[in-house]
Amino acid sequence: MARIIVVTSGKGGVGKTTSAAAISTGLALKGNRTVVIDFDVGLRNLDLIMGCERRVVYDLVNVIQGEAGLNQALIRDKRTENLHILPASQTRDKEALTLEGVEQVLEKLSEDYDYIVCDSPAGIERGAQLAMYFADEAIVVTNPEVSSVRDSDRILGLLASRTRRAEQGQDPVVERLLITRYNPDRVDSGDMLNLDDIQEILAIKLIGLIPESEAVLRASNSGVPVTHDEQSDAGQAYLDTVDRLLGEEKPLRFHQFEKKGFLSRIFGGGRR
Amino acid sequence: MSLKVEQATTAFTFKGGMLPMTVMELSTSDPERIGAQLAGKLSQAPAFFQHTPVVLSVEKLDDTALALERLCAVCRSHRLLPVAVRGGGEGIKQSAWALGLGWFPPQEIRETRPLTTVDETSAGIDETGSGRIHRGTVRSGQQVSAPGGDLVIIGAVNAGAEVLAAGSVHVYGPLRGRALAGIHGDRQAGIFCRELHAELLSVAGTYKRLEDVDRALLGTPVQIGLKEDQLAIEALV
Numbered sequence: 001m002a003r004i005i006v007v008t009s010g011k012g013g014v015g016k017t018t019s020a021a022a023i024s025t026g027l028a029l030k031g032n033r034t035v036v037i038d039f040d041v042g043l044r045n046l047d048l049i050m051g052c053e054r055r056v057v058y059d060l061v062n063v064i065q066g067e068a069g070l071n072q073a074l075i076r077d078k079r080t081e082n083l084h085i086l087p088a089s090q091t092r093d094k095e096a097l098t099l100e101g102v103e104q105v106l107e108k109l110s111e112d113y114d115y116i117v118c119d120s121p122a123g124i125e126r127g128a129q130l131a132m133y134f135a136d137e138a139i140v141v142t143n144p145e146v147s148s149v150r151d152s153d154r155i156l157g158l159l160a161s162r163t164r165r166a167e168q169g170q171d172p173v174v175e176r177l178l179i180t181r182y183n184p185d186r187v188d189s190g191d192m193l194n195l196d197d198i199q200e201i202l203a204i205k206l207i208g209l210i211p212e213s214e215a216v217l218r219a220s221n222s223g224v225p226v227t228h229d230e231q232s233d234a235g236q237a238y239l240d241t242v243d244r245l246l247g248e249e250k251p252l253r254f255h256q257f258e259k260k261g262f263l264s265r266i267f268g269g270g271r272r
Numbered sequence: 273m274s275l276k277v278e279q280a281t282t283a284f285t286f287k288g289g290m291l292p293m294t295v296m297e298l299s300t301s302d303p304e305r306i307g308a309q310l311a312g313k314l315s316q317a318p319a320f321f322q323h324t325p326v327v328l329s330v331e332k333l334d335d336t337a338l339a340l341e342r343l344c345a346v347c348r349s350h351r352l353l354p355v356a357v358r359g360g361g362e363g364i365k366q367s368a369w370a371l372g373l374g375w376f377p378p379q380e381i382r383e384t385r386p387l388t389t390v391d392e393t394s395a396g397i398d399e400t401g402s403g404r405i406h407r408g409t410v411r412s413g414q415q416v417s418a419p420g421g422d423l424v425i426i427g428a429v430n431a432g433a434e435v436l437a438a439g440s441v442h443v444y445g446p447l448r449g450r451a452l453a454g455i456h457g458d459r460q461a462g463i464f465c466r467e468l469h470a471e472l473l474s475v476a477g478t479y480k481r482l483e484d485v486d487r488a489l490l491g492t493p494v495q496i497g498l499k500e501d502q503l504a505i506e507a508l509v
Contacts, residue, residue, distance in 0.1 A: 150430075153412040
């Protein structure tokens with residue numbers, strides 16, 4: 001049986017798709033058979049981040065509506081063994097997804113994979129609810145700003161009530177906090193919420209902290225998940241996150257403002 | 273011109289409205305027991321019993337034989353005005369109509385899960401069957417209520433969440449959302465919390481917004497109650 005992990009946030013633009021891509025890549029790099037599903041029907045993005053947009057033929061909606069087989073729609077990742085992508089449809093909308101359809105797809109994938117990562121759309125409507133409904137674990141992606149924290153709080157409420165685990169009275173969905181775009185410099189100057197404030201409000205376990213990094217933008221635009229950029233701070237932070245997801249203890253990094261050294265002050269610029 | 277003519281000939285217009293309505297959920301059909309409990313409540317909160325319209329909900333009753341007429345009489349004698357019945361079978365529907373009451377179909381099982389599953393650890397109800405204890409964070413968008421008594425929250429009430437009670441609201445944690453005490457008009461009710469950041473505070477309909485709160489009190493333990501029709505916020509020591 002595969003573990004189903006939903007990457008969700010409520011608010012848009014906080015880094016759900018980037019995180020889903022980076023984490024599923026990390027899981028696969030560690031030798032786990034992993035599939036990542038784009039639930040953002042109508043606003044397909046995951047294929048771009050994963051760099052497989054030119055290889056999309058069939059998608060999730062085709063599979064659910066019986067127009068294509070699951071194996072026809074799954075795209076094998078070229079860089080990482082054990083990793084597959086199930087893209088969303090760009091021409092349809094979220095109404096094309098059905099609970100039964102999603103359940104069947106997940107059940108079938110469960111037979112062949114260790115991890116199923118569901119990349120949720122923003123919002124709290126149908127698409128987001130279907131993405132989280134069958135989840136065993138949730139990674140709640142949050143930026144260090146008040147609106148993102150409030151939306152994450154809302155999503156946590158839904159995870160505790162509108163999921164199969166909640167409705168059937170099973171063990172609750174394991175909730176984990178992933179803070180992205182964290183900039184210790186701006187936290188220190190008071191422009192951003194700090195780690196402790198966010199954790200105090202959301203009161204769930206922290207699984208990772210991804211620093212604001214140019215590497216993320218670079219990765220998105222080149223279609224290579226940032227996990228492959230092992231030299232970058234964000235890439236390392238995602239690898240740490242994956243390790244913690246797999247049960248390893250890893251100390252938190254990148255959450256403190258580093259005094260810039262002499263050379264970096266001269267050659268300056270932002271973080272890599 | 274034609275519009276004016278029409279207006280003159282219109283005796284009334286129908287308008288949809290959502291009015292607050294008290295539902296009296298019966299757990300027994302015994303008029304004696306209901307009467308006894310009403311008498312008790314009447315002495316506690318006389319303000320509530322002023323020919324208040326109520327809907328009698330019989331959904332929780334199994335027996336089909338219900339002395340509806342006697343029940344209505346008991347309610348009226350305690351200054352409650354039954355206006356409709358909710359639930360029950362065909363027989364109850366017919367007798368409600370015969371008594372000049374409205375009838376509503378049983379309430380569909382609504383998704384009240386946010387309230388029930390989150391606090392799976394709480395026993396929920398105290399001996400009088402009215403108070404409620406909620407353990408854990410009340411999150412944005414969630415609502416936890418104790419429509420018959422005090423509400424105790426052991427945890428935080430986050431921004432965008434709402435906690436309400438007929439009696440007092442006690443929050444053993446930071447209160448960042450909205451808290452409404454005395455929702456049926458109990459002016460003795462209060463709000464108590466460990467850390468005040470509330471978006472809105474209300475006791476028996478008198479409210480204060482975060483803006484109106486003395487900044488010195490923010491983040492401190494406080495008690496809130498009505499004093500001479502004003503909401504008084506005082507340090508809790």
